[in-house]
Amino acid sequence: xxxxxxxxxxxxxxxxxxxxxxSYFAACTLGGIIACGPTHTAVTPLDLVKCRRQVDPKIxxxxxQAWSKIARAEGLRGVFFGWAPTFVGYSFQGAxxxxxxxxFKYYYGEKLFPGMNKTVVxxxxxxTAEFIADxxxxxxxxxxxxxQTTLPPFAGSLREGWSKxxxxxxxxxLYKGLYPLWARQIPYTMVKFATFESAVAQIYxxxxxxxxxxxxxxxxxxxxxxxxxxGVGCAVVSHPADVMVSKLNxxxxxxxxxxxxxxRIYGNIGFAGxxxxxxxxxxMIGTLTAFQWLIYDSFKVYLGVRLSFQALRDSxxxxxxxxxxxxxxxxxLTRKVWLLEVDTGRGKIARTVTLNAQITTSRSSGVYV
Numbered sequence: 259x260x261x262x263x264x265x266x267x268x269x270x271x272x273x274x275x276x277x278x279x280x281s282y283f284a285a286c287t288l289g290g291i292i293a294c295g296p297t298h299t300a301v302t303p304l305d306l307v308k309c310r311r312q313v314d315p316k317i318x319x320x321x322x323q324a325w326s327k328i329a330r331a332e333g334l335r336g337v338f339f340g341w342a343p344t345f346v347g348y349s350f351q352g353a354x355x356x357x358x359x360x361x362f363k364y365y366y367g368e369k370l371f372p373g374m375n376k377t378v379v380x381x382x383x384x385x386t387a388e389f390i391a392d393x394x395x396x397x398x399x400x401x402x403x404x405x406q407t408t409l410p411p412f413a414g415s416l417r418e419g420w421s422k423x424x425x426x427x428x429x430x431x432l433y434k435g436l437y438p439l440w441a442r443q444i445p446y447t448m449v450k451f452a453t454f455e456s457a458v459a460q461i462y463x464x465x466x467x468x469x470x471x472x473x474x475x476x477x478x479x480x481x482x483x484x485x486x487x488x489g490v491g492c493a494v495v496s497h498p499a500d501v502m503v504s505k506l507n508x509x510x511x512x513x514x515x516x517x518x519x520x521x522r523i524y525g526n527i528g529f530a531g532x533x534x535x536x537x538x539x540x541x542m543i544g545t546l547t548a549f550q551w552l553i554y555d556s557f558k559v560y561l562g563v564r565l566s567f568q569a570l571r572d573s574x575x576x577x578x579x580x581x582x583x584x585x586x587x588x589x590x591l592t593r594k595v596w597l598l599e600v601d602t603g604r605g606k607i608a609r610t611v612t613l614n615a616q617i618t619t620s621r622s623s624g625v626y627v
Contacts, residue, residue: 275561278360278364278368282360283357283360283361284357285557285558285561286356286357286359286360286558287353287356287357288353288557289356289553289554289557289558289561290352290353290354290355290356290357290554291349291350291352291353292352292553292554292557293352293356293549293550293551293553293554293557294348294349294351294352294355294356294550295345295346295348295349295352296345296553297348297546297549297550297553298344298345298348298546299341299344299345299348301542301545301546302337302338302339302340302341302344303325303337303338304321304538304541304542305340305344305406305542306328306337306338306339306340306406307321307324307325307538308535308538308539308542309403309406309407309504309535310324310406310407311324311534311535311538312407312500312501312504312505312534312535313407313504313505313508313509315531315534321538325337339405339406339411340402340405340406342415342416343398343399343401343402343405343416343419344398344402346398346416347394347395347397347398347399347402348395348398350391350394350395350398351391351392351394351395351443352391352550353391353394354387354388354390354391354392354393354394354395355384355387355388355391355447356387356554357387358386358387358390358391359383359384359387359447359451360383361387362382362383362386362387363379363380363383366379366382366383366386367379367383377452377455380451380452380455381448381451381452383451384447384448384450384451384452385444385447385448387447388440388443388444388446388447388448389440389444391443392436392439392440392443392444393436395439395443396432396433396435396436396439397420397432397433398416399435399439399503399507400423400431400432400433400434400435400507401413401416401419401420401423401432403435403503403504403507403508404419404423404507404508405419407504407507407508408508420432427512434506434507434510434516435503435506435507435510437516438499438502438503438506438516438520439499439503441496441499441502442496442499442500442502442503443496445495445496445499446492446495446496447492449488449491449492449495449496450488450489450491450492450547451488453487453488453491453492454484454485454487454488454547454551457483457484457487457488458480458481458484461480461483461484462480465480478552478556481551481552481555482548482549482551482552483548484551485547485548485549485550485551485552486544486545486547486548487544488547488551489540489543489544489545489546489547489548490540490543490544492543492547493536493539493540493542493543493544494536494540497532497533497535497536497539498532498533500539501527501531501532501533501534501535502520502523502524502532505523505527506519506520506523509523
């Protein structure tokens, strides 16, 4: 371990977890649980009003009027009604979304399709991960929507809701909204991961500096803003399917197929009805996505995960006398080679720096003027 002082504001993890190791994937899975479960639960009041307005646009005149009306009648518990299935369901979904994403990103990018465009790899990995994650989310989402959109409520708790659905419709009743859930969540997640990376890159370009030139607080702010921008995109592309999920779980008739139910519902609400509650959802999803990226990345740093080769490169800056230039020579998901130029005051040192999942090495090519 180097005894050289860290750069101001640098984060020094207490442990080191190797990239793409089993510990790495486990950390990403746990980070996804922590990032998704609590954040979705925190915005339950927004979700409650959004779901009810999707089913009945005239039920409330606005969000504050809705919360005031609910609070007067039911207290704080009423405002957070449906928090239990939200917490459990999105904790499971977060585990699959982030954990499986990292697994598929590695296997698609390194094992199955080496050399493939990274954005394509990220989109494919995120779609596959969300497909799996929704199998865990769907039963809890079905119960949550029924609890929140029926008055009087279909059930007063997660346990009661689960028992009633299984007793009345069997376990298949927990999955009757799966197809529209996939239609909502898969595009949502693809936009979430791809747009975040693009948004962060554009923000730094607009600021006129490189990421490593900014302190930890500024980098955190950029990540939060990038996450919010990604969240707005997520909300827009997935909103029609979100409305359909709410409608299906609240209004699908016994024995009715998903296609027939969606056709009937669309005939009742029309194209405009698919966008009911969008402003509320933009606020909700934008805030959710921003905090999820913030929590997820912070958690991995806390555990000592080598987050990315960008993070490794940033840490190298503290060891090589504030280098003037980095030139990428070769790169893949598990290995990057950089040419580093350091100005020592008496001349310049050229170094070839190799960053990979297990080890970081440096080789000097001598001092030149």
